[in-house]
Amino acid sequence: MIVDAHTHLGEITAFRSVDLSVRAMLSVMDHLGIDVCIQMHVAGLGPIQEAYEASEAAFQVSGGRLPYAMIYNPLYAEESLAWVKRSLDGRGAVGIKIHPSFNRVYPEDPRYEPAWQLAAEQGVPIITHSWAVSDYNPVQKYSTPEHFEHYVARYPQVNLILGHAGGLYAGHLAAVELARRYPNVYLDTSGDIFSFGLIEWLVQQVGAERILFGSDVNWIDQRTQLGRILDADITLDQKCLILGGNACRIFTRLPRLANGQ
Amino acid sequence: MENMTREPYLTDRQRIAAMAEAYRQARARLSFLDANLWIGRPTQPEFNTQFDLDSLRRRMARYNIKGGVVSHFAAKDYGPLWGNRDLLDQLRGAGLWAGIVLVPEMFEPEADGRAYLAQAIAQGARLARVFPKSHNFVLRAWCCGAMLQALADCRLPLVVWHTEVSWEDVRSLCEAFPQLKLIVEGTGQKILYHSRIYYPLLERCPNLYLELHNLVSYLGVEDLVRRFGVRRLIFGSYMPVFDPNVSLMQVTHARISDEDKALIAGANLAELVAGVRQP
Secondary structure, three states, X not given: OOEEEEEOOOOOOOOOOOOOOHHXXXXXXXXXXXXXXXXXXXXXXXXXXXXXXXXXXXXXHOOOOOOEEEEOOHXXXXXXXXXXXXXXXXXXXXXXXXXXXXXXXXXXXXXHXXXXXXXXXXXXXXXXXXXXXXOOEHHHHHHOHHHHHHHHHHOOOOXXXXXXXXXXXXXXXXXXXXXHHOOOEXXXXXXXXXXXXXXXXXXXXXXXXXXXXXXXXXXXXXXXXXXXXXXXXXXXXXXXXXXXXXXXXXXXXXXXXXXXX | OOOOOOOOOOOHHHHHHHHHHHHHHHHHHOOXXXXXXXXXXXXXXXXXXXXXXXXXXXXXXXXXXXXXXXXXXXXXHOOHHHHHHHHHHHHOOOOOEEEEEOOHHHHOHHHOHHHHHHHHHHOOEEEEEEOOOOOOOOOOHHHHHHHHHHHHHOOOOEEEEHHHOOHHHHHHHHHHOOOOOEEEEOOOOOHHHHHHHHHHHHHHOOOEEEEOOOOOEOOHHHHHHHHHOHHHEEOOOOEOOEOOHHHHHHXXXXXXXXXXXXXXXXXXXXXXXXXXXXX
């Protein structure tokens, strides 16, 4: 299967969007040859029940092509954890998402402990936003890769996917450093991380086995990441791992589609 | 290129190999002309370490980019006079156009900016770039009117990064100089965050264009073409800082007609460049 491991559904407040429907996402996936998108509904940062219901609906309507990871919100830990648990009782949920920058809670904060415990119990990965601090985006101090070491070290049985592979150049360096030290750390390519040579550098630094194709749809167009992986100066086997092989291994609950391998 | 292959009898390995080959073929079928190529050392090099013209030309061939406009980081970060001169010298006989960097005082009477433009155009300059924020000026007639009027008179398109100018200045410029073609690039921060501004500006200003390298919004190319026509999008990659595949696949796999793809890939830029004349 070809898997986009970092996508979203839901409304966007920050800018004008075009078509946020499940139908549109499936149509684009068909056009590009992508079998499965793991989506993290952005309502999970606000109205949590809406995120759960919309995610379940999308999973059903898509025939299993849109499995999801519910967002765990440490600021509403009890309510959030209940919905995450409920999601993992069903067939559609394949992981847990956290977003320290949005919540402004550092990744080592004890309020994240229930999510890590649950991930360990259920055998699912945690996907997190990761980035680096810039002049115009200081809030990203909450998501720099080194902050994740606390729980990564304590829960070696839980795989952590650093979304956006650290975001900016300094974050890429820190993300690779963490991944080299901990075998349960993975990196995804999602977001506007477009540096020349980045894919090849990541493969060289941590191996293709640790990298997942992600796009950040429905914010960023899938074509921006798919083309650079298909055309990267790496082997075909490495491309296969990044474009789906790794996701199928790490997301142990990922449904197997009828025409997937 | 509809529905990249999902035939069930293929293994994932075969599918991915076929998808990669189909992408390369689609890229080769279009005559890409790139408005946003660079030589010289960027202030913040990342994973790429080669910034010379020979490396750029090898990479253009590698990514099926047949030509385009090259600018020089030294003209932005060190000095426009030295950077432009080195750029024009290096591009002599290279079959590539130049994107020169301008500052307002070049167009004060004693500096004879029009003569400078005339010579640069004769040597292959086909775009001008300004960096109002970095170079500490305002892109308004009261601050750099002589420069803007000279650009309008010789139909030399002007490129500005959205991180270097206010959108209100973009509107003012487009309306004050309707003959001037203004291309906005998303360098420094993805431009999709500004879509609630550039949509009404594209509606209002027919001389406003958007370049593609960081115009990465989900379904954005199709929607912009549908709303404003295909002529308003210019292909650019920002290579060698950015991976050119980011913008290349937005064109090869856009759900628009082949004719529209060809316009975005290169014909729109070629048309703008063809209009350049001596001041």
